[in-house]
Amino acid sequence: MNSLIRNPNEVSLARVALVLFSVAVVVVFAGVRSNWFAANAQNGKGPDKTTETDRQNDANAQRMLAEGKQTFRFDTFGDEAFWADTVQLHRALEGEAFGGVGPGVSPKTALAVGLKVDSEALPESLVQELKHGRVDLDNPATTLALLKLNAVVGVKGTFKDDGSLKAVGITCALCHSTVDDSFAPGIGKRLDGWANRDLNVGVIASLSPNLQPVADLLGHDVATVKTVLQSWGPGRFDAELFLDGQAFRPDGKSASTLIPPAFGLAGVNLHTWTGWGSVTHWNAFVANLEMHGQGTFYDPRLNDAVKFPIAARNNFGNVRSTPDLITAKLPALQFYQLSISAPTAPAGSFDAAAAVRGQAVFSNQAKCAVCHVPPIYTEPGWNMHTPEEIGIDAFQAKRSPDERYRTAPLKGLWTHQKGGFYHDGRFATLGDVVDHYNSVFSLNLSAQQKADLVEYLKSL
Ligand code: HEC
Ligand code: HEC
Numbered sequence: 001m002n003s004l005i006r007n008p009n010e011v012s013l014a015r016v017a018l019v020l021f022s023v024a025v026v027v028v029f030a031g032v033r034s035n036w037f038a039a040n041a042q043n044g045k046g047p048d049k050t051t052e053t054d055r056q057n058d059a060n061a062q063r064m065l066a067e068g069k070q071t072f073r074f075d076t077f078g079d080e081a082f083w084a085d086t087v088q089l090h091r092a093l094e095g096e097a098f099g100g101v102g103p104g105v106s107p108k109t110a111l112a113v114g115l116k117v118d119s120e121a122l123p124e125s126l127v128q129e130l131k132h133g134r135v136d137l138d139n140p141a142t143t144l145a146l147l148k149l150n151a152v153v154g155v156k157g158t159f160k161d162d163g164s165l166k167a168v169g170i171t172c173a174l175c176h177s178t179v180d181d182s183f184a185p186g187i188g189k190r191l192d193g194w195a196n197r198d199l200n201v202g203v204i205a206s207l208s209p210n211l212q213p214v215a216d217l218l219g220h221d222v223a224t225v226k227t228v229l230q231s232w233g234p235g236r237f238d239a240e241l242f243l244d245g246q247a248f249r250p251d252g253k254s255a256s257t258l259i260p261p262a263f264g265l266a267g268v269n270l271h272t273w274t275g276w277g278s279v280t281h282w283n284a285f286v287a288n289l290e291m292h293g294q295g296t297f298y299d300p301r302l303n304d305a306v307k308f309p310i311a312a313r314n315n316f317g318n319v320r321s322t323p324d325l326i327t328a329k330l331p332a333l334q335f336y337q338l339s340i341s342a343p344t345a346p347a348g349s350f351d352a353a354a355a356v357r358g359q360a361v362f363s364n365q366a367k368c369a370v371c372h373v374p375p376i377y378t379e380p381g382w383n384m385h386t387p388e389e390i391g392i393d394a395f396q397a398k399r400s401p402d403e404r405y406r407t408a409p410l411k412g413l414w415t416h417q418k419g420g421f422y423h424d425g426r427f428a429t430l431g432d433v434v435d436h437y438n439s440v441f442s443l444n445l446s447a448q449q450k451a452d453l454v455e456y457l458k459s460l
Contacts, residue, residue: 068336077293295326
């Protein structure tokens, strides 16, 4: 009978064996499962099957990129109505010899005021002539020839049968592209999205033979308008002048701001130094109100007659042109702009070891990354700060609807060191920017930490 009575130890051994077996099954199954998912789901990326919808979206993306690039580089949105018909800039460009006014603008002068020449647009024969110094760069006729080739970045000419200019218009590329100087200074391949910090927009605009309509708009005489335009300096423009008429800051300096880069903007919520709106809001704003293209623009914030007297008086917050040459181009233009990534800092342009140390300072002791959140280097969300928060005056902030400064996305800082930093270039160097934060936020950074931080900023 003893054999019928099971040894209690045997029972517990059997249980342990059963439990171990079950665990093994679960582990093996889980392993198979995760292998299956890894193989079939590419680490959570989803099945790699291209559907018809995917193909349509891909084709759409390619089409938008191509269209947007074309618009960014070459579209004037009909702004010849302003630049040629109204202020007659084309007549100053061609000069008396072609029926215009004054001496005309030679390629040398054009390059001196920061205009750029797209070497890819030049035919091989002209490239050879240029290389051998056989092109007359002092002759405005050469400028006209370059315009005919569509080689002057951001300036588009249309011509009469006799070869003189019928009109000129400007495109986004005028201010937001430069060239790589690969052929000669100011002549090279296009770099879209780079701020043209050589371009003297004010001096170019002040050449216009008929500034009376601008003077009327601002309620001043032409001489004053010229003084204002010439006060801007290279790489600068005042996008708010035609809204509020404020040409100078309380300290007497120009109220203009730096031309910002237009790359690395994907993922960034608000745009412009003072966060006026999204990329497409601002594109519509600029195309209608600054370039003076023919389109539609709606922003009732401009009806504020105290803050924006000129805009309110002229109904700039509700522009309706017929035909509308802008609105249909906004989708692809935005798409192209968001696709322009910030260029990588060239090796050797910064001290790599110091930059690695600087990254730690940026994220830790200096707390920069609280606002400049990597990898977009601005805040995901409402990326705006009061002037007090960053320790500067409120003048420019007050000229915008939200009265704040937008956290500048820092990628590609190395491309726009000319003209200084912050909206008005008040800090000549990155070292000056770091010193500012060091004192405003009492960061107690050592000289070494500051130097490392600068190298990191140059590496972005
Ligand atoms: C005459 C020079 C000029 C032209 C032409 C111009 N811009 Fe700008 N752009 C500026 C300036 C200056 C600012 C900064 C304005 C401000 O903050 O008040 C700016 C700001 C921007 C910004 C915001 C960038 C950021 O940091 O968020 C975008 C986007 C932009 N421009 C796109 C365009 C597009 C698209 C066009 C053509 C439709 C265009 N711009 C034409 C001078 C120009
Ligand atoms: C409270 C948020 C905040 C913090 C913290 C902060 N920044 Fe900024 N930063 C801003 C804002 C806002 C601007 C735009 C200022 C302007 O347009 O005048 C800016 C602008 C800059 C610019 C100029 C970019 C340009 O295009 O000219 C640099 C460089 C910069 N910050 C670096 C830093 C560094 C380095 C630190 C840490 C020491 C830091 N920031 C900390 C908000 C911040």
